[in-house]
Amino acid sequence: MNKQISGQINLFDIFKEEPKESPVLLNPGQIVYLVVRGDIEPYKVSDRSWDIQGTNRGYDLFNIESNTHSNVTWNVNINKDTFTDKDSAELKANEYIFNNDCILAKDMYIKELVAYKHGYLGKEIYNWYAVLENNMIYYHYGGKYDHIGSTDEIKIFEEDNSKVDSTVVYDYIPHFKNMYKCDTDSNWLYADAHYQFFHL
Template identity: 30%
Template sequence: MNINNYECDGQMSIEDFLVSNNQEVKRLLHSGEVVFEAIKGDVERHVVTDEHWYIEHLKTYGNRTRVHGAYGVVLDSNIGNRVFFEKEKAEKIAEIYLQNHEVIRASEINPIETVAYSYKTITTGKKMMAFYSVLDNGMVYVKGFTTFEHLMLKEHAKKEIKKFIEQQEFKYSNPQKIEYIPKFKNMYRIKMKYDWDYAEARHSYAVG
């Protein structure tokens, strides 16, 4: 539901209410603008769409964005904190995080072998892809068909490759082996008891 278009007879919108009470609602982001968000030690580029909404309890606007070919959300209140119009400012914040947390940077990941598979879904035709890369230090970097990208220590590598091969997609979707050159991501240490040792920035347990 698009709350910007939702109206009930006799119901006043939040924005109309604030205006009627002489409280000006100012939006800081507008459709088409590009901003950069620091997500832990990563930096993501967002393009703002025309969809937005007012979050009353936070007293700010939420803005729908396009990021990495998918949808994201950026809050006006995060501008100048973790969201910036200048990429360099977001990179500075991200670098501070990297220097103070247990992170294996993408530039430090060196594969010696990569195995990848893909298939298209029957319903939408969407291409699904999974791969694992054995690294020069014995670790294994993995992206399942429906998982975050993650990294396993050398002592857990064989078990993780076995789990990769046992994904249900191999039984039901007939994926085909493909040639693939991964674009690795920063890997953040997971310090709690969990199935993975490291994972990408968007994983909530991967804090580094």
């Protein structure tokens, strides 16, 4: 009869252990709020989540407006940049705005606007730039992040529009985004919240 030595691993105990999985903290259909710098983005949790060897769990997120998969979040992000209630998300976003260099969309006023439109795959695409009251120039064009750049970029903007069959739009009403200070290695001064942002 074999006796088990103290401290010896029992193979039966190993086989009896069930693999541990990370807990499910978000449910399909649940609304969550992702804080990207000072912006708050609502998403709906999809029915797909996955476990990373018991260390973390990921969730696919759907854009509420388009109902298309457009982001992910993780257990480790909950209550850090992913929140289940909007009030907590607003506190986090306001904290970032208070402590960082940013220009809020609500504080932007147009002094001059130049806008063009052209067709692409059956859609109307609008490219524009606005000279703001503080003389900064806000750009929206060419599939780039919205950003505030230098006057030198107007030439690049015009060159881009000359490559497509575009027409001038005189009554365009632009939609501004909050602008956040760029790192020193960027050619832009301020940009959309997602520019140079990494959601881990």
